[in-house]
Amino acid sequence: MTPLKTQLLQRAEAEGFDVVRVTTPDAIPEAPARLRRFLEEGFHGEMGWMQERADQRGTPATLWPEVRSIIMLGVNYGPDRDPMAGLADRSGGLISVYAQGDDYHDVIKKRLKSLGRWWGEVTGAPLKVFIDTAPVMEKPLAAAAGLGWQGKHxxxxxxxxxxxxxLGSIFSATEIEADAPERDRCGSCRACLDACPTAAFPAPYRLDARRCISYLTIENKGPIPAEFREAIGNRIYGCDDCLAACPWNKFAVTAREHKLKAREDLRAPRLADLARLDDPAFRALFAKNPVKRIGRDRFIRNVLIAIGNSGDPGLIEVVEGLLGDEAALVRAMAVWALARLAPARLAAQAWRRDDETDADVKAEWWAAGHAAPMHQGA
Structure with missing residues (x-):
C-alpha cells in the first residue's frame, strides 16, 4: 500500500468512517445495462429522477470526467435490538432502523466534506463529494471497492x-491504488427474498420498487395501492425485513455514532399519538430526522394504514377525527382504516361521502361500501 493511501485510510478512520476502500471509475461496466433494464421495466415507479440522469448513474466519468479514483466510505448504523421485534406491537408504529436517529445525510456529509478538504490539501487535486442524493450508483461502486457485495435483495x-x-463517496482526480472487489457470498440462501411481505423481488438480484414497502411508504406520493395495505402491517416509514433477515447480520455490531442510534421516542411510537400530529407538531417531532422529508400528510397516510391493520378499537376515535382532514390523502386513508376497524361507525359518517369532491377519497368510500355492509357493527 502506498504511503498516500495509508494516510487516506488513517484520516478516514479519524473522521469517524468505519470502512474505506478505493475503486476506479470504470469498475462497474455492467451497471448501465442493468439500470436500463430496471427503467425499461418500470421498476422505478414514480422515481423519475433515476431516469433523468441515467447516463451519469451508470458511468461515473460521465458525471465528472476528471475522476480517476473513487473513494467509497461506509458508516455503520447497526441497531441495538432486533428490527423485526416491533412488528408484533400493532398499537405502535415501526420506523426503519436508518430513520430512528438523526438524518444520516447531515451526519455523514460533514465528515465527507472534512475528509475531502484534507484530501484536497494533501493531493492538490480537485475532487467531488457525494452522498445519496447525487446520480451515483453507490452500492455497485461499494461492491467494486470491496466494502461488501450486493445481495439478492x-x-x-x-x-x-x-x-x-x-455509504458516501469522494470522486478524486488523483490516481489511488484500487482495492479488490468483494465476491458474492450469498450462495444458495434466499432468506431476504422470502422475508419480503409484498413479494417485491421478481428474481434474485432484481427489485420491483413499486412493490417495496420502503418505496410505498416514502417515495410514493399518492394513496398506497389497496393490494399492499394489509401486508404493510404497522410499518409507517420504510421496511427492514429483507435487511434484517440476512444471516450475515450475526457479525454486525451496534453503531458507535450516537447521532445514528435510535431515539427512544421513535422506537415504537404510539399510533394514536402520531395520528394526532398537525404539521407543526410533525415538523417538531421529526426535526433533524429523515422522516421529515415526506411531509405530514404522507406520514399520516402511513399511520392510518397501520391503524387499519391494528385491530385496536381504542384507535377508532382518532380515525374518525381524520375523516374531515384538510388533506385528501389523509381523508382517503381514514375511510379505509375506519372501514377496517368499525364499518358501522363509518356508516354514521356517510354524509361526508356525499360532500366529498376528491376522486381518490370518493374511491375509498365506494370500496368501503362494497367491501363490507355498512350496517355491520364496530
Whole structure:
C-alpha cells in the first residue's frame, strides 16, 4: 500500500468512517445495462429522477470526467435490538432502523466534506463529494471497492457489518491504488427474498420498487395501492425485513455514532399519538430526522394504514377525527382504516361521502361500501 493511501485510510478512520476502500471509475461496466433494464421495466415507479440522469448513474466519468479514483466510505448504523421485534406491537408504529436517529445525510456529509478538504490539501487535486442524493450508483461502486457485495435483495452486505452501512463517496482526480472487489457470498440462501411481505423481488438480484414497502411508504406520493395495505402491517416509514433477515447480520455490531442510534421516542411510537400530529407538531417531532422529508400528510397516510391493520378499537376515535382532514390523502386513508376497524361507525359518517369532491377519497368510500355492509357493527 502506498504511503498516500495509508494516510487516506488513517484520516478516514479519524473522521469517524468505519470502512474505506478505493475503486476506479470504470469498475462497474455492467451497471448501465442493468439500470436500463430496471427503467425499461418500470421498476422505478414514480422515481423519475433515476431516469433523468441515467447516463451519469451508470458511468461515473460521465458525471465528472476528471475522476480517476473513487473513494467509497461506509458508516455503520447497526441497531441495538432486533428490527423485526416491533412488528408484533400493532398499537405502535415501526420506523426503519436508518430513520430512528438523526438524518444520516447531515451526519455523514460533514465528515465527507472534512475528509475531502484534507484530501484536497494533501493531493492538490480537485475532487467531488457525494452522498445519496447525487446520480451515483453507490452500492455497485461499494461492491467494486470491496466494502461488501450486493445481495439478492440488491442491498450491500458486509462481512463485518451485515446489512447496516451508510455509504458516501469522494470522486478524486488523483490516481489511488484500487482495492479488490468483494465476491458474492450469498450462495444458495434466499432468506431476504422470502422475508419480503409484498413479494417485491421478481428474481434474485432484481427489485420491483413499486412493490417495496420502503418505496410505498416514502417515495410514493399518492394513496398506497389497496393490494399492499394489509401486508404493510404497522410499518409507517420504510421496511427492514429483507435487511434484517440476512444471516450475515450475526457479525454486525451496534453503531458507535450516537447521532445514528435510535431515539427512544421513535422506537415504537404510539399510533394514536402520531395520528394526532398537525404539521407543526410533525415538523417538531421529526426535526433533524429523515422522516421529515415526506411531509405530514404522507406520514399520516402511513399511520392510518397501520391503524387499519391494528385491530385496536381504542384507535377508532382518532380515525374518525381524520375523516374531515384538510388533506385528501389523509381523508382517503381514514375511510379505509375506519372501514377496517368499525364499518358501522363509518356508516354514521356517510354524509361526508356525499360532500366529498376528491376522486381518490370518493374511491375509498365506494370500496368501503362494497367491501363490507355498512350496517355491520364496530
Amino acid at each position: 440488491t442491498n450491500l452486505v458486509s462481512r463485518d457489518f451485515g446489512s447496516w452501512l451508510f
